[in-house]
Amino acid sequence: MKTVLEARNINKYFKNATTFHVLKDISFKINQSEFVSIMGKSGCGKSTLLYILSTMDTDYEGELFLNNQLITGQTNNHLSHIRNKHIGFVFQFHYLLSEFSVLENVMLPAKKLGEKSFAEIEHDAIEKLRMLDIETISLKKASHISGGEKQRVAIARALINNPSIIMGDEPTGNLDSYNAENVFNIFRQLSIEQQLSLLIVTHDKDFANKTDRIIEMEDGKLIAQTTSPHN
Numbered sequence: 424m425k426t427v428l429e430a431r432n433i434n435k436y437f438k439n440a441t442t443f444h445v446l447k448d449i450s451f452k453i454n455q456s457e458f459v460s461i462m463g464k465s466g467c468g469k470s471t472l473l474y475i476l477s478t479m480d481t482d483y484e485g486e487l488f489l490n491n492q493l494i495t496g497q498t499n500n501h502l503s504h505i506r507n508k509h510i511g512f513v514f515q516f517h518y519l520l521s522e523f524s525v526l527e528n529v530m531l532p533a534k535k536l537g538e539k540s541f542a543e544i545e546h547d548a549i550e551k552l553r554m555l556d557i558e559t560i561s562l563k564k565a566s567h568i569s570g571g572e573k574q575r576v577a578i579a580r581a582l583i584n585n586p587s588i589i590m591g592d593e594p595t596g597n598l599d600s601y602n603a604e605n606v607f608n609i610f611r612q613l614s615i616e617q618q619l620s621l622l623i624v625t626h627d628k629d630f631a632n633k634t635d636r637i638i639e640m641e642d643g644k645l646i647a648q649t650t651s652p653h654n
């Protein structure tokens with residue numbers, strides 16, 4: 424099984440008036456097509472870890488590999504490229520550009536990457552919108568669609584560059600149970616049909632129990648990795 428993401432002995436310190444050891448020797452791997460959740464009490468370090476794994480925070484000790492390539496120590500320019508091409512993000516709040524259409528929002532990361540023509544990007548974006556069953560709202564302004572639709576648009580945007588992994592920080596935290604289940608089902612379908620890996624921080628035990636593996640954190644440490652009961 425191909426490893427998509429590997430964290431080796433990640434340590435992080437916040438250095439203010441005092442030094443705070445926030446992440447303590449975290450190591451784990453995520454395989455292709457695996458759907459993994461991260462759980463732990465508020466303040467245990469989940470978001471801090473996700474920032475490092477997503478290459479947005481480079482101030483840490485240890486090593487990070489994406490598709491078996493060491494990405495620790497790369498230049499900011501290179502990291503920005505890696506992030507845009509290989510990692511899709513879905514947050515609790517969707518961060519769509521409200522004055523832009525759904526279609527324009529989904530196209531943005533591909534335009535930024537600059538590897539395809541406008542027509543190709545538009546074609547890809549419509550395909551993603553169709554896959555998520557929101558093609559009919561493609562010309563609506565992002566401010567004129569529902570919360571559940573916004574999160575599906577955010578997922579389509581995360582998929583536009585065909586990433587290896589989707590990372591999410593509480594992507595269902597702002598949704599009602601119907602829409603939360605809908606997002607879970609989309610993630611599950613992506614992991615099975617597109618062989619996409621998913622790493623999702625969540626406080627929702629029901630959501631986590633349905634993923635392939637739960638990574639549990641406490642006080643900055645990885646304390647358990649549990650294969651979920653559904654397996």
Ligand SMILES: Nc1ncnc2c1ncn2[C@@H]1O[C@H](COP(=O)(O)OP(=O)(O)OP(=O)(O)O)[C@@H](O)[C@H]1O
Binds near residue numbers: 445
């Ligand atoms: N810039 C900073 N300087 C010092 N301490 C920080 C900083 N940012 C976060 N922390 C602390 O690091 C710890 C981990 O924070 P983090 O946001 O990663 O937790 P979390 O598990 O994601 O919490 P939540 O579930 O509430 O989002 C917390 O104790 C937090 O107060």
